[in-house]
Amino acid sequence: MSLAEQLLSGNRLALTRLLTQVENDTPEGRAALTELFPHTGKAHLIGVTGAPGTGKSSLVNRLALHFRRQEERRVAVVAVDPSSPFTGGAVLGDRVRMRDLSGDTGVFIRSMASRGSLGGLARTTAGLVQIFDAAGFDTILIETVGAGQAEVEVARLAHTTLVIEAPGLGDDVQAIKAGILEIADILVVNKADRPGVENTLKALKSVLELAHPVRHVFQHHGKLEVVAAAEEPVYSSWIPPILKTVATEGEGISELADEIARHAGYLRESGDWAARERSRLGSELDALLRETLVRRFREQVSKSRYEDVLDKVFQRELAPWEAVKMLLNGRFE
Amino acid sequence: MSEQKTSPEQGDATSPTEGRRIRVLVAKPGLDGHDRGAKVVARALRDAGMEVIYTGLRQTPEMVAEAALQEDVDVVGLSILSGAHMALVPRVLELLKANGQEQVKVFIGGIIPDEDLPRLKEIGVTGVYGPGASTEDIIRQVKAAMTE
Ligand SMILES: Nc1nc2c(ncn2[C@@H]2O[C@H](COP(=O)(O)OP(=O)(O)OP(=O)(O)O)[C@@H](O)[C@H]2O)c(=O)[nH]1
Ligand SMILES: [Mg+2]
Numbered sequence: 001m002s003l004a005e006q007l008l009s010g011n012r013l014a015l016t017r018l019l020t021q022v023e024n025d026t027p028e029g030r031a032a033l034t035e036l037f038p039h040t041g042k043a044h045l046i047g048v049t050g051a052p053g054t055g056k057s058s059l060v061n062r063l064a065l066h067f068r069r070q071e072e073r074r075v076a077v078v079a080v081d082p083s084s085p086f087t088g089g090a091v092l093g094d095r096v097r098m099r100d101l102s103g104d105t106g107v108f109i110r111s112m113a114s115r116g117s118l119g120g121l122a123r124t125t126a127g128l129v130q131i132f133d134a135a136g137f138d139t140i141l142i143e144t145v146g147a148g149q150a151e152v153e154v155a156r157l158a159h160t161t162l163v164i165e166a167p168g169l170g171d172d173v174q175a176i177k178a179g180i181l182e183i184a185d186i187l188v189v190n191k192a193d194r195p196g197v198e199n200t201l202k203a204l205k206s207v208l209e210l211a212h213p214v215r216h217v218f219q220h221h222g223k224l225e226v227v228a229a230a231e232e233p234v235y236s237s238w239i240p241p242i243l244k245t246v247a248t249e250g251e252g253i254s255e256l257a258d259e260i261a262r263h264a265g266y267l268r269e270s271g272d273w274a275a276r277e278r279s280r281l282g283s284e285l286d287a288l289l290r291e292t293l294v295r296r297f298r299e300q301v302s303k304s305r306y307e308d309v310l311d312k313v314f315q316r317e318l319a320p321w322e323a324v325k326m327l328l329n330g331r332f333e
Numbered sequence: 334m335s336e337q338k339t340s341p342e343q344g345d346a347t348s349p350t351e352g353r354r355i356r357v358l359v360a361k362p363g364l365d366g367h368d369r370g371a372k373v374v375a376r377a378l379r380d381a382g383m384e385v386i387y388t389g390l391r392q393t394p395e396m397v398a399e400a401a402l403q404e405d406v407d408v409v410g411l412s413i414l415s416g417a418h419m420a421l422v423p424r425v426l427e428l429l430k431a432n433g434q435e436q437v438k439v440f441i442g443g444i445i446p447d448e449d450l451p452r453l454k455e456i457g458v459t460g461v462y463g464p465g466a467s468t469e470d471i472i473r474q475v476k477a478a479m480t481e
Contacts, residue, residue, distance in 0.1 A: 089379035
């Protein structure tokens with residue numbers, strides 16, 4: 001039996017070995033991804049991003065517990081932490097906050113180092129997610145590197161993206177605005193037990209109002225709700241709700257889980273689920289194409305030839321586009 | 334996704350068997366209080382180019398083995414100061430084996446009396462380090478264990 005077949009029959013050792021193969025982008029890993037691809041596309045992928053220390057891991061811990069207890073969903077977690085740019089090593093510490101999930105075979109947590117990728121994920125995170133999806137995990141939580149502003153990669157990968165804020169971290173509108181509007185499906189103000197929550201909430205709300213000036217948005221039980229104009233269907237647009245949580249105490253978790261479920265429902269009804277899926281697969285395909293074409297180019301054009309042409313560009317004898325034409329020499333035209 | 338061209342893709346921490354970075358689980362089983370030593374070792378291993386999964390305090394042997402499985406590590410490092418090593422370590426090794434991870438190398442740090450060393454070696458512990466051990470020694474021996 002291949003590792004992929006063993007994985008499909010529920011073997012955890014095969015699962016963990018395949019995750020490693022895929023993470024390291026080995027030929028075995030690629031073969032497994034190909035073999036398992038027909039089994040993917042079922043899981044709900046939830047991205048969790050936000051500045052360092054806002055409580056992403058603590059929230060993932062609580063959400064996973066909630067999904068297990070309330071709905072018995074099988075939950076996988078992929079948690080990415082940064083690699084050192086100098087040594088390539090990493091300390092991956094997200095599991096420290098996920099102790100409560102230990103001892104439950106319905107939960108599987110995998111830590112990953114970013115290995116030089118920017119944008120909050122590792123290059124092979126999407127591959128790991130596919131393996132979990134094929135292995136039958138219903139919900140996959142993806143925690144990004146806590147880098148700060150716009151972790152666009154995770155929004156491209158996930159169906160539902162949570163952006164986690166905490167009181168006191170640059171509560172001015174400008175700081176918050178950068179990037180999060182494009183990516184947040186749900187905004188979470190964690191550490192709501194800390195002073196300054198109201199300021200953070202207010203700042204987030206004003207940012208949202210700027211983004212959706214034509215919508216009627218009102219405050220109701222701490223959440224933003226949308227009143228759609230009579231002629232538009234309710235699902236025509238999603239306005240990110242803002243929720244308060246205290247991850248350490250488990251406060252606000254079931255409300256957050258409800259919003260996540262509501263977002264999944266919205267995606268399915270509106271057709272956005274399929275649209276996101278298609279665009280995600282499109283960007284994965286593009287990345288693979290780029291990689292393959294560049295590799296093929298390097299195999300076909302010698303390094304010295306490349307250096308010669310680069311010299312000509314450096315001497316201003318050739319413009320870059322002329323150089324490309326010369327190097328490709330009729331290929332791909 | 335963009336790659337930082339400056340970061341080394343292959344450090345010398347690549348385990349030669351599979352062409353991958355050495356993955357190490359650093360855990361603190363037992364009930365004793367602090368994890369300073371474990372954190373120092375975790376950082377030293379990172380600085381040697383390894384990927385270190387840090388799990389924190391008060392881990393049971395079951396939690397250690399489960400994390401080792403989920404993270405598919407090459408090495409498990411246990412920091413034990415409580416004197417409970419003769420109860421905890423054999424159990425961890427037993428569970429690793431039961432999970433099909435008998436190839437995982439186990440290292441122990443802490444206050445381990447000399448008379449316990451033969452037994453620990455016998456059950457398959459690769460290295461034992463006292464409080465005064467240098468991180469260079471630990472790194473060297475972890476790397477050496479990967480080439481076996
Ligand atoms: N007071 C308070 N502390 C919290 C809350 N949630 C998390 N914390 C604490 O905040 C610290 C960081 O929490 P993590 O869950 O590790 O945060 P993170 O965003 O995953 O951190 P990185 O992965 O390092 O970016 C820990 O000490 C938590 O105990 C909360 O709701 N209230
Ligand atoms: Mg974290």
